[in-house]
Amino acid sequence: MSMGSSIHSSKRAPLPRHQRQEPEYVCDVECIHPDLVAKLEKNAIDWETAVELSQIFRVMADPSRLRIISLLGEGELCVCDIASALNMTQSAVSHQMRVLRTSRLVRYRREGRVAWYALDDDHVLKLFTQGLDHLQHTSDEED
Amino acid sequence: MSMGSSIHSSKRAPLPRHQRQEPEYVCDVECIHPDLVAKLEKNAIDWETAVELSQIFRVMADPSRLRIISLLGEGELCVCDIASALNMTQSAVSHQMRVLRTSRLVRYRREGRVAWYALDDDHVLKLFTQGLDHLQHTSDEED
DNA sequence: TTAATATATGAGCATGGGTTCATCTATTCA
């Protein structure tokens, strides 16, 4: 309350959301338990790490991509087969594969006209499985 | 190619994105490796599961929420302290806490005016940690 | 009761993102 309270109006250049920077000031919040906060503050991940981590989860945050990942968990597939298996258009799959490629979750090789996609490593599948575990967990205890 | 190919125009009622239903037809994709697809198709997660799973990852797909989660990994905190520690406004934190509450990632108890939030279970933290592992993994092999 | 305080919430804004559609590229085959 005693800290500067009219800094609100100083807007900065609007950044693309996922390159946002940590806000550098607080003006309307008073810390109630400063000792507690001081201790925990150090243990929180920094903003940059949080942004990078959020990008990983963001890729996993779409049902179509998750189904693609679960398909690829079984083996290498081409775009056309993925589209057929998941009832998606070739274009939609291709767009999604780019997202997965860009974020390094899949690798691909070209064989003539056919592009074969596969999971890049098992880290992805671990995340996927862990997510399913959580799903199971929460549906167990639903009221 | 021989299957119905002019069903495209039959648009259905536009659903909220995260209640989307699996498209029921394909009209522009031919399966190249039908045997392969037939085998893998059964192993892919169904649409409903994919949607539920995506909702979990969606909650983890925001830097602010991830920092809140990492803070709460250390112990119970009130809104005010979280806001102070992470340089967020009280309102922004409160909105995020609602998302976390709704998705059952945190539980909270009220003590007078103060609302104490804590992680609901360690599944969340496992996902979080696994994500950090993946981050470490991919930054190791960057070119 | 009145003031102060901790939190919750609705509206509105600006941006993000997944799909379709149209089109382009590259490869294979006749």
Added chain:
DNA sequence: TGAATAGATGAACCCATGCTCATATATTAA
């Protein structure tokens, strides 16, 4: 060479979402 085919991609549409701002609610204190 020309047609067919697998895939990639840019534009546009429409919905999702995280924030701010203003305000409401509830609890404590004077």
